[in-house]
Structures are given as C-alpha cells and as structure tokens.
Amino acid sequence: QVQLVESGGGSVQAGGSLRLSCEVREYTGSRTCVGWLRQAPGQEREGVAAIHRYGGKTVLADSVKGRFTISQDNAKNTVYLQMNSLKPEDTAMYYCAAGAVPFGDELISGAYTWWGEGTQVTVSS
Numbered sequence: 001q002v003q004l005v006e007s008g009g010g011s012v013q014a015g016g017s018l019r020l021s022c023e024v025r026e027y028t029g030s031r032t033c034v035g036w037l038r039q040a041p042g043q044e045r046e047g048v049a050a051i052h053r054y055g056g057k058t059v060l061a062d063s064v065k066g067r068f069t070i071s072q073d074n075a076k077n078t079v080y081l082q083m084n085s086l087k088p089e090d091t092a093m094y095y096c097a098a099g100a101v102p103f104g105d106e107l108i109s110g111a112y113t114w115w116g117e118g119t120q121v122t123v124s125s
Contacts, residue, residue: 002026002114004096009119012086020081022096033101034079037109038092047107059106086123093118
C-alpha cells in the first residue's frame with residue numbers, strides 16, 4: 001500500500017517556475033518508480049517525468065527536456081519536480097504516481113498502480 005501526497009501547484013506567468021513535491025507514504029516495498037503525469041482538460045493523461053527509486057535513473061518527456069528536472073530525497077521519502085521556463089501549454093492537473101514500473105514504461109499512465117489526488121498548475125501568457 002502506497003499513499004502519495006502532492007503539493008506545490010499554483011498559478012504562474014509564462015517563463016516562471018514552480019516546484020512540485022510528492023511525499024511517498026509507503027507501507028510495503030512495492031514501488032520502484034515514481035512519476036509525474038499531467039492531464040489538461042479534454043486531453044489524454046501524459047507522462048512528464050519519472051525517477052527510479054534504486055539507482056535514481058530519470059526519464060523526461062521530450063516536451064519538458066531542458067526545462068523540468070525530477071529528483072528524489074530518499075531520507076524524506078519525497079520526489080520533486082522542478083519546473084522552469086513554464087509555458088501556457090504546461091497548464092494541467094499534475095499527478096504523482098508510483099508503481100513497480102519496468103524500464104521503458106515510465107511515461108505510460110497504465111504502468112502505475114498508486115496515484116495521488118493531483119495538484120493544479122496554471123501558466124498564464
């Protein structure tokens with residue numbers, strides 16, 4: 001059983017920055033990967049970034065490379081998504097998710113088992 005608690009969303013102007021946090025409350029050793037996925041109104045949920053618990057391998061979607069960074073603090077059981085140079089098209093509900101995700105599937109929504117409730121990110125032009 002894994003519980004995920006997101007924080008850090010909000011409203012920002014284009015070019016600004018936000019940092020999302022995901023606290024992972026884990027009661028088993030089931031999850032090996034934590035990802036951030038987003039969904040804008042009327043659009044499919046898409047993977048943004050992911051990080052593997054052991055070894056720290058990271059994956060970023062092409063649309064955010066060079067702007068977003070994912071990291072983890074294992075001592076705090078927290079995963080961060082640093083978002084810089086934000087664009088209006090980054091506006092979405094951002095979800096933290098966890099699971100035993102195989103390499104190569106990190107940006108696939110269906111690969112994750114546990115989900116947070118989401119945090120809204122709004123970028124105005």
